[in-house]
Amino acid sequence: MTDTAFVEFDRVQKSYDGEVLVVKDLNLTMPKGEFLTMLGPSGSGKTTCLMMLAGFETATHGEIRLDGQEINNIPPHKRGIGMVFQNYALFPHMTVNENLAFPLEVRGMEKSVREDKVRRALDMVQMGAFGNRRPAQLSGGQQQRIALARALVFEPELVLMDEPLGALDKQLREQMQFEITRLAHDLGITTVYVTHDQTEALTMSDRVAVFNDGVIQQLAPPDQLYEEPENSFVAQFIGENNTLEGRVKAISGGIAEVELHDGRIIDAKPVNVHNPGERTRVSIRPERVEMNTARLPEGAHTLEAEVQEFIYMGDIFRTRLSVAGNDDFIVKTRNAPGQTRMEPGQKIQIGWLAEDCRALDAA
């Protein structure tokens, strides 16, 4: 993808107890300036990866390289990596100014230089007026900004953030998401960001690495991740998703015919399936389901569905259908002129374009 790899995980494994691999065979390369998010459910090994990169855990196997240099044996304080912790970890016995001056002080910078940099870093996060406060005298969002400023004040090339917005309310979160991405891009920093909030991951990142069970399930830009999930886990984890179970009947011309349990046939794009007879789970986004089957191309398969529930949500309608034994099949339609509202119990025909329906592993 790029010429130079700035951060590189090369077949990294990690076990805490010698029995379970928390990280299994991690391979990851990041170019300079990229904003990469590690997204995954709790316990999937995201923090562990970050801690190995920062130097607080050692990889059990494999190599981690920073700017081409192997860092397994470099102590944390020599790695020059800025870090934002989930609990902020602002030093409680120091003022905001002292907190920010700390990394500069240990680098032996002069007082005047220090003060200048601290002031600029505080202004950068719009906290210029709070330099003399203690962390305990700040709100959560303000502490978050200070933690960010402290991680950036010594101008590291790589910044790690472990769920930095986890403790904030929704509105503040969205504002901070925007500010963090802006700062990261303005300063040209390479960022590894950990979250288990998928919206956060999709809106902020250049690329997202979806973690599960110590393995990267998919590493792709947000749009690709959403639209072209490579396996069932990613499809389920990112965004809303409808699934149907079945068996591949035939594959021809880039279209797989999938036979559902009740014998009906649907069209899908073969992603993880290769041969007829394989079990598969097809995945289709709620907004890609077509209820006006006249719009589908000639010869497309359709399914009968029964309306279970109709929810009016303002900009969209959300219809819950019962399809082929799945009572939780969601369809989202835009509140466009002429769009009809469904009644529960109503029987309709639905269909989709074959490329919108992905035949994935049966998991």
Add this chain to the structure above:
Amino acid sequence: MADMTADVAQMRGSQEKLTTADGKPLKVALAAAQARSKRRAFYLVAPLLFFVLLTFVVPIGQMLHQSVYNPDFVYKTDVTTKETTPIMVNLRNWFDENPRGTEPEEAAYEALAKDLVVLREVKAAGIAGTRINYERSGSRSLFTKSARKAKKLEAPYKEALLDVDDEWADPTVWAAMRNASSAYTMNFYLAAIDKARAVDGSVEAVDEKRKLYVKLFMRTLMLSILITFLTFVLGYPIAHMLATLPLRYSNLLMILVLLPFWTSLLVRTTSWMVLLQSQGVVNDALVGTGLLADENRIQMMYNQIGTIIAMTHILLPFMVLPLYSVMRPINPSYVRAARSLGATSWTAFRRIYFPQTIPGIGAGALLVFILAVGYYITPALVGGADGQLISNLIAFHMTKSLNWSLAAALAGLLLAGILVLYWLYDLLIGIDNLKLG
């Protein structure tokens, strides 16, 4: 300008006078609303308050009172009937009429002779003599002997008394009697800092070989500081380890730390004696392994070393517990943050971890120091002559010499010293930072 400030003041004043809906001032309404719950809370703590008063405030007050009050030369209390009889009335009158420094003449001796008769009658010669003995040794027998013969004394009394014992001519006896003639006196405090009143009433140091208390106070102070320091040096790493280990290991180790509390202090001290004496385990081991020749066994008992070792061991938990309770909640991410910001592990410890443990150090040090200053049994058993602390002397005056007033004065000084320490702690660290566990 002045108008404006007045206006502002008025505005603020009117703002402050908030009222409830029916026009009562808000503060009054609030106080009324809270009074009931306050009263109830008071009833709940009343028993405790009473208990604390009875067991803490009253005894300490009494102790402080006793340190400045000794009526043994003023009246005699009958042990059974609790009746008090004034004694030395004539002599006290004479002291009142004649200023300090007056040469005692016939009138003084006459008063003394009459008072001695009373002493004999109410059987108070011993007690009164002991009171004088505190200030001038050898006076007790003077009193008992003279009181026995007092009835037979006849004018001129001066000669008669000098006949009984010519020590009566000694001005120090008269100075001591004058000092004792008022029940309230600061002389015990003077004695507690190795000072005494000279014949002319001025304060002077006692002679070199009777100086004892200041030296002991200093020794107590030094040893307590040393022991506090040792418990800190030994306890800090232990507490840190306990605080960083997973709970199931740290709980186990905590039991080891607390193990000393499970056995009696006396048993622990005795086991130190078994270990440390010259035929003890440590010396035997050293000799057995050939590290030490049999004839130069190390003397670790009945001196300061014994006191220091045993007390450090016994007081160690009092340092470890507050430290642990402060260290446990310190999130490891602070040190990690410091490291990621470029600090070496030493700098991260010194600048980030250590400052956050200071309240624990303060609490532990205060606790250990206060306990050490007042420690009694251990130094008494393993201390020998030069391992004795001030509390051993207080105990001596309470149980052996029965000079309770001096004991109280020594204890009063100790209390004052500790209060000063407490005040200093508050000044430097702040009492609200005190974390005891």
